Amino acid sequence: MSEARGKEEKKRCRGIIIVIALVTPIALWVVGARGQQSPRTPPKQNDNGSAGKEIPSRAIELSITPVAWSPVAGSYEPAADYKQGAAVLIEMVLRNQMAEPTSVDISVGNHLFQWRPRLVKDGHRLPYRKGVNEKLDKADNEIHPFHGSRVSYRLEPATSKRVGFLPLDDWYDLPLAPGQYELTFWYRFWGKEKPATSNTVVFEVK
Amino acid sequence: MKKSIFCMGLLLMLYCLLPVKVKAEAAFGYSQVSYDDTTNTVYAFSTTVVPYIGAYHYTAYVEGYLYDQSGHLWDSGYDENYFVAEVFTIAPAVPFTQYTVYSDHYVVARFYTTVDIHECDPYCYYCYDFFLDPYCNYYCYSCYQDFWWDPWGFFYGNPGYYSPSSYFYGYGPPANLEIEYIYIGTTFDSLITPPPSLPQCGNLTLRLNAGFGSNPGAFVEGTTQNGYLGALVQLQAVVTPPTEGTYDWRAGGNAHQEGVPYLRNIYWTDEGTHSVTVIFKPSSGDCQISASVNVNEVVPSQVTLSGYQQAPRVRDDCVSGPNTFGGIAVSDGCGFDDPGASFAATAQGPASFISLPTDAGIKFVQWVSPFAIAHDPNSGYLCSTTRSTEALIDTGWFRDGFDPYNLNQAFSVFANDGTTSLGSLARPDPSYTADSPGYGIGDFDYFRSNDYFARYVVYWGGGSPSQPRASRPMAVINWSWSSEVFFSSRGVWSSYTTYPPSMPLQAIASNSMHTEPQGSVGWTSCSTSNPTPTPTPDPDPCLRKPWLCD
Numbered sequence: 074m075s076e077a078r079g080k081e082e083k084k085r086c087r088g089i090i091i092v093i094a095l096v097t098p099i100a101l102w103v104v105g106a107r108g109q110q111s112p113r114t115p116p117k118q119n120d121n122g123s124a125g126k127e128i129p130s131r132a133i134e135l136s137i138t139p140v141a142w143s144p145v146a147g148s149y150e151p152a153a154d155y156k157q158g159a160a161v162l163i164e165m166v167l168r169n170q171m172a173e174p175t176s177v178d179i180s181v182g183n184h185l186f187q188w189r190p191r192l193v194k195d196g197h198r199l200p201y202r203k204g205v206n207e208k209l210d211k212a213d214n215e216i217h218p219f220h221g222s223r224v225s226y227r228l229e230p231a232t233s234k235r236v237g238f239l240p241l242d243d244w245y246d247l248p249l250a251p252g253q254y255e256l257t258f259w260y261r262f263w264g265k266e267k268p269a270t271s272n273t274v275v276f277e278v279k
Numbered sequence: 280m281k282k283s284i285f286c287m288g289l290l291l292m293l294y295c296l297l298p299v300k301v302k303a304e305a306a307f308g309y310s311q312v313s314y315d316d317t318t319n320t321v322y323a324f325s326t327t328v329v330p331y332i333g334a335y336h337y338t339a340y341v342e343g344y345l346y347d348q349s350g351h352l353w354d355s356g357y358d359e360n361y362f363v364a365e366v367f368t369i370a371p372a373v374p375f376t377q378y379t380v381y382s383d384h385y386v387v388a389r390f391y392t393t394v395d396i397h398e399c400d401p402y403c404y405y406c407y408d409f410f411l412d413p414y415c416n417y418y419c420y421s422c423y424q425d426f427w428w429d430p431w432g433f434f435y436g437n438p439g440y441y442s443p444s445s446y447f448y449g450y451g452p453p454a455n456l457e458i459e460y461i462y463i464g465t466t467f468d469s470l471i472t473p474p475p476s477l478p479q480c481g482n483l484t485l486r487l488n489a490g491f492g493s494n495p496g497a498f499v500e501g502t503t504q505n506g507y508l509g510a511l512v513q514l515q516a517v518v519t520p521p522t523e524g525t526y527d528w529r530a531g532g533n534a535h536q537e538g539v540p541y542l543r544n545i546y547w548t549d550e551g552t553h554s555v556t557v558i559f560k561p562s563s564g565d566c567q568i569s570a571s572v573n574v575n576e577v578v579p580s581q582v583t584l585s586g587y588q589q590a591p592r593v594r595d596d597c598v599s600g601p602n603t604f605g606g607i608a609v610s611d612g613c614g615f616d617d618p619g620a621s622f623a624a625t626a627q628g629p630a631s632f633i634s635l636p637t638d639a640g641i642k643f644v645q646w647v648s649p650f651a652i653a654h655d656p657n658s659g660y661l662c663s664t665t666r667s668t669e670a671l672i673d674t675g676w677f678r679d680g681f682d683p684y685n686l687n688q689a690f691s692v693f694a695n696d697g698t699t700s701l702g703s704l705a706r707p708d709p710s711y712t713a714d715s716p717g718y719g720i721g722d723f724d725y726f727r728s729n730d731y732f733a734r735y736v737v738y739w740g741g742g743s744p745s746q747p748r749a750s751r752p753m754a755v756i757n758w759s760w761s762s763e764v765f766f767s768s769r770g771v772w773s774s775y776t777t778y779p780p781s782m783p784l785q786a787i788a789s790n791s792m793h794t795e796p797q798g799s800v801g802w803t804s805c806s807t808s809n810p811t812p813t814p815t816p817d818p819d820p821c822l823r824k825p826w827l828c829d
């Protein structure tokens with residue numbers, strides 16, 4: 074009886090060793106392949122950004138437009154280029170693509186947490202200004218990143234709502250050097266929802 | 280007797296602390312420049328006036344400087360006197376030249392010593408004790424009281440070397456006399472002398488057409504017109520019959536102008552009446568013709584500001600759906616249907632004006648001094664504040680978001696009738712200028728908050744609402760909310776108290792406002808000896824943070 078059990082245990086051990094021997098090289102290959110990925114590219118928008126965990130999301134579209142003040146119109150109007158040193162301001166518009174109305178909250182005092190830009194010049198991403206990454210990491214890891222003032226918007230189905238104008242100086246060193254820039258923004262609803270990715274706009278600093 | 284001395288001492292202390300609020304009326308100054316065409320001379324006066332009561336403690340002092348448009352100093356002087364200090368400056372009048380007199384106004388404060396002889400008290404060593412300690416009696420004790428006699432609180436000004444109000448006795452040895460020149464401000468006035476007297480072009484007329492304003496296209500030469508401070512004024516010189524020639528434009532005051540020869544866009548950053556003159560010389564050069572208009576730069580005189588605040592409460596969620604706090608929150612208002620503190624403002628300027636109405640308006644700007652403390656079972660006590668202590672509500676202020684409020688979009692522009700409105704008290708808030716501040720508290724087992732806000736309505740003129748050429752605070756609503764939440768276990772609240780109840784908010788006129796820059800606050804350990812743990816680095820930030828991908 075005990076001899077039979079011993080044989081069975083030996084069999085099981087052998088099986089485990091075979092499995093380990095097969096799995097280890099595959100795992101090492103996968104890790105090595107990931108380590109060689111360079112340069113990294115943004116994941117596709119459909120990617121939920123977290124392996125195996127479904128992130129709640131709402132079909133809200135973010136569109137951005139570079140704007141400049143027009144005294145005659147009394148409003149900010151689309152701009153394709155800026156003089157060096159002029160304030161680059163980006164209009165933020167949210168559009169509800171769902172069948173039912175929904176609400177979003179815009180943080181007034183903690184906009185750094187809620188909005189994330191990616192500015193590209195000559196194919197290279199411009200790094201954030203010194204100290205900004207630390208600020209953002211701190212906000213990201215706060216127990217409750219949202220507190221303080223906020224403004225709420227009701228987004229009716231298939232309608233757009235402007236939620237504000239953002240300057241770039243909270244993230245980047247200004248003035249921007251002359252050249253052509255591509256800008257994309259991400260809007261984070263409340264940190265636990267999938268962010269909305271904007272269109273990419275191109276503007277020029279002369 | 281002791282009581283009365285004690286009371287006198289207290290009264291005297293209060294008297295020393297009181298004046299800060301009234302110092303604006305304590306002295307005033309003005310500048311005036313004029314042109315005498317008979318002597319062809321420019322005269323300027325610089326005056327500082329100290330009223331009768333003020334003259335008991337201060338003397339008036341003024342310095343006057345008369346410049347031309349190229350920065351050449353023609354004349355200067357200074358004067359000090361008991362009630363009125365006046366400087367008279369003079370310059371020859373060069374034709375078609377702008378002269379400006381700048382006046383620096385001061386009051387001169389004098390430090391002096393008085394000696395009060397009191398009877399000695401072996402237990403009372405200082406006059407401070409003598410006045411404030413009821414156990415002190417008045418036995419032969421000599422007190423030297425060195426008064427910095429500054430009842431109107433000029434010691435708050437700069438520059439200067441002054442005893443703060445809290446030092447009741449000031450400093451310096453007895454009978455030591457010190458003099459302080461306390462800067463009050465600078466005023467100026469300017470004019471443009473008439474053009475050289477070439478013969479008038481009898482066959483030509485020159486008119487000035489205002490391109491903007493309540494009546495665009497109107498001819499305004501020879502009149503005085505209103506303009507909104509900082510906003511563009513467009514003037515076009517119209518020569519009839521059309522003739523080739525040159526245009527020479529001059530604008531008084533702190534004017535900035537650009538444009539083409541026959542048309543000028545002008546704005547000013549100083550209030551008051553400024554003349555604009557254009558001289559046209561035909562190509563033949565044998566005659567000239569001129570036209571002028573006076574522009575009175577103003578800000579709206581009638582401004583209203585009102586507000587309404589909802590009672591804060593704990594919410595498991597908002598009626599309108601999930602909120603930014605991600606679950607249990609204590610907040611003032613919640614979501615679109617339920618704004619916390621809402622505000623409405625109107626401004627009325629002159630109905631007749633020649634500046635671009637859409638180049639000026641009003642905006643909301645808000646400052647905050649937040650305080651919150653919470654207990655997290657894992658991290659201990661956490662604080663979210665910039666204040667020195669919870670009670671010191673004068674500290675820790677920073678601008679709440681952008682200028683204008685709400686991601687730069689809480690602003691309005693003037694209509695052609697000189698009116699504008701901003702915000703709304705309606706529910707839901709159609710203007711998106713309300714504030715629904717709050718805190719997510721889902722991970723805590725204790726929470727307390729105490730936030731103070733100052734919501735200003737500000738006039739802006741020219742440039743853009745976020746970077747105007749001119750701005751003036753008009754009124755403010757100071758508002759606050761506080762809460763204390765108790766929990767039966769982590770994230771499960773059992774009871775709470777909040778303040779205030781739902782109520783209207785009162786505004787007060789204000790021509791000054793906070794200046795602290797934009798800021799933010801976050802949760803950190805209340806104890807510096809127990810810092811918040813450093814977050815674990817994200818192994819693959821690109822995956823979760825595409826904005827960081829190269």
